[in-house]
Amino acid sequence: MSLIQQLINGLAQGSVYALIAVGYTMVYGIIRLINFAHADIYMMGAFIGYFAVTVFHVPFLPALLLAMIGCAILGMTIEKIAYKPLRKSPRIVLLITAMAMSLILEHGMATVVVGPNPRPFPELFKINIIHLGPVQINNVQIINLSVAIILVLILQYIVYKTKTGKAMRATSYDMEAAQLMGININNIVSITFAIGSSLAGAAGVLVGMMYPRIDPYMGMMPGLKAFIAAVLGGIGVLPGAMFGGILIGLCETFTKAYLSTKLSDAIVFSLLIIILIFKPAGLLGKPTREKV
């Protein structure tokens, strides 16, 4: 396969990682928490999409919207139940509750709701392969890429052009000062979780269309990689997360194509460690000075 072909596959994969990574980075930016349950919100998004299509027979766009709304509500609920009471505790405690929340979602789905077996995601579009010279693109890849780009543009607009976005940026810069300026911190944290989770939900539906098998444990590996993408780009920095997601997607497809399928995970992790050692705040992150 040609180089350009791999580039396109990597972009399609990377755009999904980018959508998940944005959620990690937004939550981290605002309450300094590595939200391990985020990967499972992405899984829930895939399942909400699945049920919307199989039970209610809705087409693609309403299914995507339903998944996004469902995940936004789920994300806000998780924040209210599990993270808000612990906002003043040491961060490792939050990390443990996030992990417990992730286990609850996974095992709750696997034992109570849908069962552990993988299910086929319904075909929303007939797959058409478009030939552009030596390069093949299928229409699902095009849809995924364009949905991801549209969502990221909407996110950019919300964060950089609206009042809420300004409040979010202020809160992530300095929570206490933002509170003193009359920003309702609790609302802003809720909104952040809602936006991040809805993007993960959208990613769930998109991945369901690309790799049509979904199961309650599907979030683990993409979640970890999206998280690495967020760190790689500089955690807490929005463009960094998108850039990191694309980079990880490309890196993964290229190592799979040209180096080794089995070692691709190890190579992705090594890339992270090498970058962190030389640029500890991530690629686009600003280094912080120590104050005494």
Next chain:
Amino acid sequence: MKQHFRKTLIGFGIAVIGYILLSVLINSKMLNDFYIRILMMIGINIILATALNLVIGFTGQLVLGFAGFMSVGAYMSAVLTMKLHMPFIPALVLGGAMASVFGLLVGVPTLRLKGDYLAITTLGFGEIIRVLIVNIDYLGGPRGLPAIPKYTTYTWVYIICVLSVLVIYYIIHSSHGRAMISVREDEIASESMGINTTYAKISAFIVAAFFAGIAGGLYGHFLMFIDPKSFDWLKSFEIVTFVVAGGMGSLTGSILSAGALTLLPEILRLFGFSKYRMLMYAILLLILMLFRPQGLMGSKELSLKVFKNLGFKKAGGEK
């Protein structure tokens, strides 16, 4: 030092009495194989929890890839006993040594990082070790290593468990331990007091990796089968959970929570929640963290003083 010596003697006394009690129970068939297995698992988890507590609780460095070191020790000692026919204990010690070499290799570049970044890099290293083992055919690759001789007995688990807790107790109460605690409290301040913080962090890391390797060796020779999957990041997280739930910086807390959290799924299984036990486990963990974020013991230690105080109060009451 004298005070520690007395405490050690008391601890040793309790340990010997505990061992005699345990062997009486086992020899009189009061405890069947199922319970012995759980007790051995608890012992192994106590070693892991106290070792990680040295890094997380006392030195204040958040390390997430701890199961990686466990897998190094498990594979090293299993290869030594299976393929080179070495006796058990030297193989265990060499497994621990190999794990601490890995600890040094991982620690030197990563311990410069702080907080969450350190957590992520160590998590990454744990995964790299796992993926590498999957790709080494000599170690069985993804299929794992079967038919490891069953050398781990409850006596060995007990002795090694007591020894490792003792060693960590002595480290914490030595000048090295005070250096580690000062790094946790304030790295910059302790550096300006002339403490070599890098040395303190890396030495804590190496000691912890050593005990993780030993625990891994015990684990392998106990289950008679190891595969890379049993040392993934969920296992690492389980160990972190023991430390945080018991209270960071409390050795007795780690011991209690490693015991309780290992027992919990088995108890749930006994009560017929077999299918839902991971779900229940996660829910109970969430509740524990929400209502007691500092962990079971906080940073306090359970000691005989509690009983002494009770005794005095009673004596006072009788007056």
